[in-house]
Amino acid sequence: MIYNLLHNIKNQDITYIPENRVTGRLSGHSPCTNWANPKNWPHRHHPIKNANSVGPKPRPAVFLLTFGKQQPQKQSDMNRICKLFGIRYPIIQGGMVWCSGWRLAAAVSQAGGLGLLGAGSMHPETLVEHIRKMKVATNRPWGVNVPLMYPEIDRLMDILIREEVKIVFTSAGSPKKFTPMLHEAGVTVAHVVSSSKFARKCEEAGVDAIVAEGFEAGGHNGREETTTLTLIPQVRRATGLPVVAAGGIGSGEAMLAAMALGAEGVQIGTLFALSAESSASEAFKQRCLALDEGGTMLCLKKLSPTRLVRNGLFDKVAEAEARGANSEELRDILGKAASKRGIFEGDTEQGELEIGQIASSVDAIRPAGDIVRQLVEDFRKAQKDVAAIDF
Numbered sequence: 001m002i003y004n005l006l007h008n009i010k011n012q013d014i015t016y017i018p019e020n021r022v023t024g025r026l027s028g029h030s031p032c033t034n035w036a037n038p039k040n041w042p043h044r045h046h047p048i049k050n051a052n053s054v055g056p057k058p059r060p061a062v063f064l065l066t067f068g069k070q071q072p073q074k075q076s077d078m079n080r081i082c083k084l085f086g087i088r089y090p091i092i093q094g095g096m097v098w099c100s101g102w103r104l105a106a107a108v109s110q111a112g113g114l115g116l117l118g119a120g121s122m123h124p125e126t127l128v129e130h131i132r133k134m135k136v137a138t139n140r141p142w143g144v145n146v147p148l149m150y151p152e153i154d155r156l157m158d159i160l161i162r163e164e165v166k167i168v169f170t171s172a173g174s175p176k177k178f179t180p181m182l183h184e185a186g187v188t189v190a191h192v193v194s195s196s197k198f199a200r201k202c203e204e205a206g207v208d209a210i211v212a213e214g215f216e217a218g219g220h221n222g223r224e225e226t227t228t229l230t231l232i233p234q235v236r237r238a239t240g241l242p243v244v245a246a247g248g249i250g251s252g253e254a255m256l257a258a259m260a261l262g263a264e265g266v267q268i269g270t271l272f273a274l275s276a277e278s279s280a281s282e283a284f285k286q287r288c289l290a291l292d293e294g295g296t297m298l299c300l301k302k303l304s305p306t307r308l309v310r311n312g313l314f315d316k317v318a319e320a321e322a323r324g325a326n327s328e329e330l331r332d333i334l335g336k337a338a339s340k341r342g343i344f345e346g347d348t349e350q351g352e353l354e355i356g357q358i359a360s361s362v363d364a365i366r367p368a369g370d371i372v373r374q375l376v377e378d379f380r381k382a383q384k385d386v387a388a389i390d391f
C-alpha cells in the first residue's frame, strides 16, 4: 500500500489527537536520558548499506529467521531488520492515522518491536508533543510514519530533524526528495510501496528498507490490488534491501509465511489499531471486532484507493461509484474529516472506517505488548511445526 492522504487533505482531516482519548497505561519506563547519545543508536551509520554492498545471500528461509535469541549472535547472522532498527523482534507497528499516538508506539517499542507515531493525523505541534512524550516513555528505538502528501511536509521534516527522531517511515509519495536530507541528519529511512516497480525506485532513492504492502491492508492501498502473497516475493527479487511485509498479517503463523516469502520483518496495522493503547474510539474498535470475512472492501479508486468497513458511508460511496460519480462528487459524499469522524470520534455508520481484512480474525482488544509477545510465541511454534512437515 501507498498511503495517500489526498482526499483527507482536501477535507482538512489533519488535526489533534487529545491524549485523554487514549486508553491503556505504560508503567515503569525510565526517562530516555540517553536519547541524544548516538552510541545508543546502532543503525545511526546505516550499517545495512554496507551489508548491502555484498548483496543478500539467498538461503533457505529457516536460516534467515534469526532474531531475539538469548545467546550472543554473530552480527552477520542477525536479522537485518532487527539490526537496522536496533530492535529485538522484527515486528513494526505501522503508523496509523487516529490510532498510533505515543501510548501505542511506546507500548510496542517497550515490548521489543518498533513503534511508529502516525504523523498523518497530527498538527505539527501535536507531533512535537507526541515525540517528546515518546522520549520519556521509552528508551528503546521508535520512529515516525510520515505520509509525504502531508500539507506542511517541509515543516514536518524540520521538526523530525530538530527533535532528533532517528527512524522515519515515509509513504504516499516519492522518497527521492527527503531521503538524502534525512540521511544527512543520521535518520534511518524506510518507505512503503505496493509494487516492485516502486520498490526499485526506493532503492534508487537510497532508502534503507522497504515496506511492501499488499491489498489486504487497512487504510490506503495500491491501485493494482496486489496481494501480500504475490507482492513479497516479487519485491524481494526486485531489490537487495531488507523487505518488511505488510497487509493481512495477524498471527505468528502469518509472520512466518511472510518471512518464508523473503520478508525480513512485518509491519502490522490492523491488530494494533484494535489494541488497548490505540487512540481509535471504542465504537470503532467494537465495530471492527464484529466484522466477518468480506466486511471490508476497497473503494475510492478515483481519489485514493482505500479499504473501508462496509457501513452506511461505504454504501453511499459504492452506489455513487457504480453510477460513475466523479472525484468531486465522491469528496462531497465523504464530507469533511471523514476518517476522524469514523475512527476517532466513533461515528461507525457515516464515518470512514479504515481497517484491514484481517480484522475479521480479531476477537478481543488486547494490550499491544501482549500482541507482540503472542506473535513471537506463535511464530516460534509455527517455525517448529513447519520444520517437522515431511513429504
Ligand SMILES: Cc1cc2nc3c(=O)[nH]c(=O)nc-3n(C[C@H](O)[C@H](O)[C@H](O)COP(=O)(O)O)c2cc1C
Pocket: 001, 002, 003, 093, 094, 095, 096, 097, 099, 118, 119, 120, 121, 145, 147, 170, 171, 172, 192, 213, 216, 217, 218, 219, 220, 246, 247, 248, 249, 267, 268, 269, 270, 271, 273, 343, 354, 355, 356, 357, 358
Ligand atoms: C486505521 C489505519 C490507519 C492507517 N494510517 C496509515 C498512515 O497514516 N500512514 C501509512 O503509511 N499507513 C497507514 N496505514 C497502514 C498501516 O501502517 C499498515 O501498513 C497496514 O495497516 C498493514 O496492514 P494490516 O492492516 O493488514 O495489518 C493505516 C492502517 C490503518 C488500519
